Amino acid sequence: MNIEQQDFYTQAILSLAALVGLTSFLMLGQGRLLRLIFVFALQGSLLTLTTTLAGYSLNNPHLYISAVLTLMLKVIFIPWMLRREVIQMNAQRDIESTKNKSLLMMGGAGLMVFSYYVLHPIVQTTSPVMLNALAVSLSVVLLGMLLMITHRQAVAHVVGFMSIENGLFFAAIVATNGMPMVVELGVAFDVLVAAVLFGIFFLHIRSSIDSLDVDRLNRLKEVDK
């Protein structure tokens, strides 16, 4: 069934899904760290929006809580921390030289199609809307991984990691109207701790290889020197 037969809520969700997907594409293509972080914050805020919307339309109170959590964590705390890191490293100037971006973008698009294809069996159990939402979130996850694979900066890795979290979170919200409360809290807690740990690790990595280039973390390997 087409989008015009859908109710407003669904339309909104779908467009938000599109936006979220877009943001991860932007991140994937992004060379400069500060912008990357900014886009990430944007994605976070989109998530917050989605959550509140869902909470409102399904008047499900605990979604509000998770919305707040998201806002705190993914829009404010983590971007702020990362930004500080970048400034301290004064890495805001240097550009991630990802070779032939266009190919990368095509790959991302391919991933999106792939995730549709993978999740297709779900369609007979539910509306295509859910399918879209899930597909988008899956592709967000995959794009996040791709981001980590293509970027060399530790900060970018953190962003990728967190955007994967975002994807999962989005899936949880739209597909299942949020997980049980315990899980929600647990996940949020984990993310928080993870973020803190990342902060600590930046210190250590800087002190050991005085840069955040993960390619230089290659002492431990099996191939002959």
Place this chain on the structure above:
Amino acid sequence: MTLILAYGAVLLSFASGLFALITNRWQTLLAVSHRRIKKYFKIDNACWSWITKNLDEQQFFATLQQAVFILLGLSGMFAVLAGVSVLIDKTVLTDQIGLGLPWLPWHVRFDSLSGFFYLIIGIAVTAVSLYGPGYVRAYDEHKHPFAALGLFTGLFVSGMLLVLLADDAFFFMIAWELMSVASYFLVAIQHENPANRRAAFLYLLMAEVGALSIILAFGVLASSAGGFTFDALRDATLSDTRASIAFILALLGFGMKAGLVPLHVWLPEAHPAAPSHISALMSGVMLKVALYGLVRFCYDLIGTVQWQWGVVLVIIGTVSALGGILYAMMQTHLKRLLAYSSVENIGIIFMVLGLSMIFMGNGHPQLAALGFLAALFHAFNHALFKNLLFLCAGIIHHQTHELNIDMLGGLIKKMPQTSLIFLVGCMSISSLPLFNGFVSEWLAFQTALQVDVLNNGVLRSLIPVSAAALALTAALAAACFIKVFGLIFLGLPRSHNSQKAHEIADKGMLAGTTLLAGLCFLFGILPGIIINLLNGVAKQMLGETLPNDTAFNWLWLAPVSADKASYSPPLVLVGVLIAALLSFWYLRRSPETKTMRRAEAWDCGFGGLTPKMQYTGSAFAMPFQRIFARVWLLDEQIHKDVGGAMNLNVTAIHYQLQVQDHSWPTVYQPIVYAVNTAAKQVGRIQTGNIRTYLGYSFVTLLLMLWVIS
């Protein structure tokens, strides 16, 4: 009752191991026993003095060692008793022990076959336990703690005994591996020497591979049977191909342990590495346990024997026999030589077993019984004399600290008893009449000569050829052991060590070897005893006895029928004695020629005989080396020191010969190389770059998703 004896043997050997472990803490033991005894034995003075003698610092440890070996010897005697009793009242005893898997307790079965091998192990262990105390006393306690040696010896023996008792695949494998691991530790006991470490590693590795293929063989049977108990495996109905696969796997596994060419490489490495009484057990007994495994597997578990298997065995056996003795011929290290000769004897045994399989598969169970009996009898004999020879090697090493036969010589005057015992061993291993080795070989020939009954022309021509190969083997063995005895005991001492050697003082060591020598002679004269026992085994395994088993009284040996072939060792003995005594008496009748005049050796009138002039081992083996040159990888180097005007006159010539086994470069080195390269390639995947790793998981994820959708 019998079963209790059997268990007793196992437990006692186990106990001796544990007791040896305790000796590690002997100082504390000493203190404790002092206190205890002071408390109890106040009164009896004689006893008290005896105890105090045993309780002073030096004596105590030796006493403990004594005790360990006494336990071992008891277990040996129990084993002998158990074996004999089950062989005599031809019954099958079964039992279950409440260990193992919840649904599969350890099944125990004690029948004539196990009983016979029990007998072998028992005799060997008894001899070794007599021999042991004197031998281990030479060890430096700090370098090689006795605890480890004794512990693993006990475990080793009990492992072997358990293998014979096992009646389900699981229990069998446990016992089998216990045997392997314990003997591995015994090989590695003198681990300062890198060569020993290497030998131990090689041994353990091959034991592991063999065990795996045995498990696989059991698996093949079990996959078409109800469970892992031998009864279930017996009832399993197999297709011929499955049976053949199982047989090949079993042959691989047991052959690996028995040391068939080309799976024998661990043997000449491991035997010299272990202490002599251990290598005696390993070579004399453990290889027989492997034989037991194969017999049990083929004749009992698979049940229906196919004659093609027999052909395989005959060929492999012949190759092993010839190869083994030829390699032995070229060795200079006594224990390596003996190890190779074990390969030869195992080859003979398996060849004869193959003959019996051929007859079995062609429907001549009685002749099959004859071959079976010959094989087992030869196994028994080999256990006796190989044990004997290894123990004597131990004595020689103990007295001269030398095992290189080119460095020995002239020991016959220094160590008369040892030399006599060793001579007996040599005569029986080179199968001279009046000794046990000859009887089994004679039976083997008789088996081979029954080939007429077969219809298959190929077999009819294959078997005689292999028989001739057997004859060649026997002749070569004789040559080889003439070399051994001649170089070690006869002639002039070739080194300082052998110059100042003297007869072994320890009575136990002589007693152990003398026991074995006596048995060699006894069963050479009265083979009927053993053969009657073996007849029962054949009855149980093959359901058939010898064609003409009435002829087995103590005097006559006529396996098939009296006019086909007969042999009467006692009469032969009488004849020899008569002839010898007659000539002896006749020639020494006149008093003036009775005495012999001692003079310098004539030596064709050259004089100035020095030990350097004697033939060395390699010199003795030279013609063989020329004739069979292709058998070895020979590295022969002759280097001349020249001097004088225009370097014309040669001042010295250095000759050096290295003999290597063909199986190394052809079989083993390629495998090692392959594994290493494969490992190198596999190592490539771990680059150390985290992004690559992320890439792996990414790709894996996509792949999986694609696979399932």
Place this chain on the structure above:
Amino acid sequence: MAIVQTLLFAALAPLLAGWLKWCKCFLQNRRAPSLFQSYRDLIKLTRKQPVVAEHASWVFTRAPYIIFSATVLAASVVPLIAVNLPTSAIADVIVLVGFLGSARFFLALAGLDIGTAFGGMGSSREMTVSSLAEPAMLMAVFTLSMTASTTNLSVGITHVLNEGLVLRPSFVFALFALILVAVAETGRIPIDNPTTHLELTMIHEAMILEYSGRHLALIEWASQLKLMLYGVLIANIFFPWGIAETISLQSLLSGLLAIVGKLAVLAIVLAISETLVAKMRLFRVQEYLSFAYLLGLLGMLSHIILEASR
């Protein structure tokens, strides 16, 4: 009766050796010593006091007795003038080979005992030759024993007798194989030269260099016995006719005459060959013996393929 035969064996052996010498001398037109010279030699040796190297062990001094008695026992197994004698049941042909083997074993040990280079050389070469000869001989013997389906000599010979004259290709091969082996084992030309003491060529002599007196006598006698033994084997296995099957004086005498005749002929053949053939190098011996083995094998195969009952 058996004992008589054995004694006869022992008694005739030197005579055969003498006769052989006589033939050779005749062929090489030299003046021959009398037929009984070998007896005289033996007796002379037994009278002499033996001289023994000072560091010889008991192996050296006891070996001659062992060698002699083993050889005598071997001889007692072979039917000389009559079959079905009790002794022949004591041991069959394999045991016979075993006896010869043990004799050789001690001979070689004795060679090594003094510790001279010659002794070692002799033992080494002797063992080489014999270990190659043994399979060939067994091949030849197996042919007979498979035809007669027995390894018992007298039974086998009776079998051949009862069969009457059958031309068996296998027997031809076996005969030649056995002759070659016999030549090798008894140390005649072309393998070994019993009369030489040239260090490079001698085999058997090298081992007994150190012996003297009665010991030497025993060994010589033993080797003569061995020669005769092989002769009798060849003669009676392949041409058994004339041997006594019943224990009656007349038949025994005829058997005696028969065997003497056969041996005489054999000796002549041997003498001729020894005169014609030159001694071969040690390392060509293997070719010679492998040829013998080949003959034996051919005999066996031809028995299996051409003559097998099925």
Place this chain on the structure above:
Amino acid sequence: MIPAYLVLLIPLVGILFFALAGKKVDTGKLNIRFNAVCLVATIWLAINVLNDGTLLSAGRGLLIDSFNVYLIVLTAFVGLTTSIFSASYMMHEKELGRLTEKRLKLYYSMYQGFMLAMYLVLTTNNMGVMWVAMEGATLATVLLVSLYRTPESIEAAWKYFILCGVGIAQALFGTILLYYAAAQIGNGENALLWSVLFENAKQLNPEILEIAFVFMLIGYGTKIGLVPLHNWLPDAHSEGPTPMSAVLSGLLLNDALYAVVRNKMLVDGASHNEMAGHLMMGFGLLSFLVAAFFLHRQKDIKRLFSYSSIEHMGMMTFAFGIGSPLATFAALLHMTVHSLTKSAIFVTVGHAAQLAGSQSMDKIRGLIKTQPRIGWGLLMGTIAIAGFPPFGVFTSEFLVLLATMHSYPWLTPLLLLGIGIAFAGLFRHVQPMVYGEKPEGQVTVKANLWPVIIHLALVLWLGLTIPGFLANWFSQATTLIAGSAPL
């Protein structure tokens, strides 16, 4: 149900205690005490389960059945013995000046945190919570891996963190899908409860579950250390403090496998094709073989044994994948004996490394001559882990082989090849370390080897006979997983 709560409560207290404790406390001893109490609680729990079967807590939040009860006890036990080891080990490290008091406290509180996560993974009935706990375990151990702050340890920790984080995220996606599938059939909030899911697994949508399972397998599989997701494992094991390696190998991997198996049960319930099993078999076999080859190239002793852990986890995964009762029984047994043996080995390895002052195997020589207990301990442990009877590992490997023979005969050669190669790989490295003359100036260290002795004794016992109650649990669990009892 009280003991179950206790089991969770004690470590929680432990975390806070060590986090807030003052200078004066003897952290090592206290840690031992905490674990000891925990062990007692778990035994109490086990007894309850023994008496009245499966326990389900009030809010159905916790589930203890025959599958996880023995794992819980095992966890507590290994936790205790390892803490005994780590007391002396950490003291030694502190004397060497590699660690400060503050780090030590961090270590111990994280130790407790890790234990908490382990207990939570095992006891919880909620798949979501299971995920949370699993992630928590990562977070707790990350700081321990980088405890020494050497560049290598930082690198190892970072890789561990990122790879496991990303991996576990997949598992969360799987969980969400699972929840989604469950939500289809109602019972909203409780939809993620395993017991509920298992009851009506039939109605769950198989397609979704299969996709979910793939994500679970990739996610938790990363923690099991399945090739090619294993790359974090050797690094983390080799660079962290040795007690950590012991618990990682002994417990974490087991629990990850436990999670996967729980999910597999659901998938098997829902869909009737063998997909899940085949995937596990594939991964298992691949890991088994690859790890076997890796063993040959090691230079660092802890890396060596971490690869052997990968190999054994691969074998278990394979066995669970086969799914026949026999194989499942074997796998359950193997989980137990492997964690016991491997933790024991790591204890000896730790002492050996301290003895030689290095983890590189070229430096470690002549252990038996220097300190026989350590040498023999290492040798015996290796013998046990290499699958020699009468140690328990042999029993399980034997059963796995025969089960494979039964179901997939053509795979047995591969399995045997792997075992043989792995064996050679282990021994070619271990032999030179234990045997031979001792190097110049090597002195003994203060070592408490009772953990090793106890562990190996237990493994030996399990190899000789499996005690009734344990066999009972095993066969019940087998019935639960594979549908019918073994034989």
